[in-house]
Amino acid sequence: MYLNLAHWLKGTRALGPGKRLAIWVQGCCFDCTGCIAQSWRKRRRAKLIGPEELAKLDLDGVDGITISGGEPFLQAKPLAAYLKSAKETYPGLSVIIFTGFTRDDLTWSSALGLIEHVDLLITGPYIPEQNNGTGLRGSANQELIFLTDRLKPWAEEIVSGQRSVELYYRGNELLIVGMPEEKVLKSILGEIEELEK
Numbered sequence: 001m002y003l004n005l006a007h008w009l010k011g012t013r014a015l016g017p018g019k020r021l022a023i024w025v026q027g028c029c030f031d032c033t034g035c036i037a038q039s040w041r042k043r044r045r046a047k048l049i050g051p052e053e054l055a056k057l058d059l060d061g062v063d064g065i066t067i068s069g070g071e072p073f074l075q076a077k078p079l080a081a082y083l084k085s086a087k088e089t090y091p092g093l094s095v096i097i098f099t100g101f102t103r104d105d106l107t108w109s110s111a112l113g114l115i116e117h118v119d120l121l122i123t124g125p126y127i128p129e130q131n132n133g134t135g136l137r138g139s140a141n142q143e144l145i146f147l148t149d150r151l152k153p154w155a156e157e158i159v160s161g162q163r164s165v166e167l168y169y170r171g172n173e174l175l176i177v178g179m180p181e182e183k184v185l186k187s188i189l190g191e192i193e194e195l196e197k
């Protein structure tokens, strides 16, 4: 059983409270207009890694894990196995998952198995017209579902706080971490275009 990952990054503060491990899965079954993860949407082989192998990653000093993509629930079974192992070593971790599915869609058994490990589920497709720059979601239609009390002390920040965005260069590729408002995204891309001239 393998995870097919687009990328992972330890230490982000743009995808939930505290310092987090971000995991982006490769492959999505949705086609949201304005998706900023275009290269991670394609259902192709990317970085294959076993759940137990990924769970060996040193997460000392990390407060939680945020999983996005791509569509995490297409890899529900290996993700559940990974989270189970990671939490055995680091029981204090909080878990956030972004999904294009709605809560009512997530009824199959491996999806329910994954949900058992999640503290905050952010559901629904991205709709650019509803991207208002606030809250831990790409657009205001997306539902923030607190499945446990673990992240409730940050509920206000999660529901209506200002978002932050981090930029990383991987070789000559730019990685945008977070959910930039449309105008912020345009300005980042504009600046980069200028720099590359």
Ligand code: SF4
Pocket: 028, 029, 030, 031, 032, 035, 036, 037, 041, 069, 070, 071, 099, 100, 125, 126
């Ligand atoms: S669900 Fe997420 S990754 Fe998939 S198309 Fe929509 S925004 Fe992109």
